[in-house]
Amino acid sequence: MSRRLARSFFDRPALVVARALLGQRLVHVRNGRRLAGLITETEAYLGEADLASHARPGRTSRNAVMYGPPGFAYVYFTYGMHWCLNIVTEGEGTPTAVLLRAIAPVEGAATMRRLRSNSNRRGGPPPEKHLTDGPAKLTQALGIDGRFNGRDLCAPEARLFVERAGLPRGARVTAGPRVGLNHTPEPWRSQRWNFRLLADGR
DNA sequence: AGCACGATGCTCT
DNA sequence: GAGCATCGTGCTT
Numbered sequence: 001m002s003r004r005l006a007r008s009f010f011d012r013p014a015l016v017v018a019r020a021l022l023g024q025r026l027v028h029v030r031n032g033r034r035l036a037g038l039i040t041e042t043e044a045y046l047g048e049a050d051l052a053s054h055a056r057p058g059r060t061s062r063n064a065v066m067y068g069p070p071g072f073a074y075v076y077f078t079y080g081m082h083w084c085l086n087i088v089t090e091g092e093g094t095p096t097a098v099l100l101r102a103i104a105p106v107e108g109a110a111t112m113r114r115l116r117s118n119s120n121r122r123g124g125p126p127p128e129k130h131l132t133d134g135p136a137k138l139t140q141a142l143g144i145d146g147r148f149n150g151r152d153l154c155a156p157e158a159r160l161f162v163e164r165a166g167l168p169r170g171a172r173v174t175a176g177p178r179v180g181l182n183h184t185p186e187p188w189r190s191q192r193w194n195f196r197l198l199a200d201g202r
Numbered sequence: 203a204g205c206a207c208g209a210t211g212c213t214c215t
Numbered sequence: 216g217a218g219c220a221t222c223g224t225g226c227t228t
Contacts, residue, residue, distance in 0.1 A: 081209070
């Protein structure tokens with residue numbers, strides 16, 4: 001039996017999915033090899049009324065995937081050089097999604113270091129602590145870019161998907177404000193829709 | 203640990 | 216043309 005999360009997992013409110021994704025395993029089978037990490041930070045974006053969401057202006061060519069069915073990847077390009085990965089949640093026509101902001105490497109860490117090694121001036125890999133601790137860092141480490149936009153993570157042949165994994169022992173979850181919303185009006189700016197999985201004893 | 207800054211190109215006004 | 220769901224560097228606490 002497969003440990004892959006089914007579409008029904010994502011066919012729930014984005015806030016529920018964002019919390020439920022913590023501790024699950026994000027997997028990309030790249031060139032026949034598994035690159036995988038434990039999801040440690042997520043963020044929920046709640047549709048057109050959420051003034052921090054890319055769905056705010058209504059349906060455009062950029063955000064169209066968010067209007068489709070749940071379980072699909074919404075991958076966007078930002079700041080001239082970075083890709084970020086979301087998973088669409090809830091039913092068709094409801095443009096909600098969860099941004100994956102950080103993972104902890106569990107499989108293929110050597111490949112992740114190589115994929116990240118052109119990110120600094122020295123050309124060497126970044127320190128372990130900063131390998132996959134940001135939304136654009138994890139996409140770079142997993143080899144995810146704009147070609148993945150609109151892919152179905154729940155299809156049987158999917159090479160990008162999420163596997164069910166038990167929460168680490170002693171894991172704690174915290175909720176805080178979403179990151180990087182410097183110009184977003186209240187109350188959206190301060191809503192605690194960012195979720196983090198903390199290692200024990202934090 | 204926490205700022206300020208520049209890189210770089212797409213999206214929507 | 217303004218702003219951006221960011222990152223790495225370099226500097227200050």
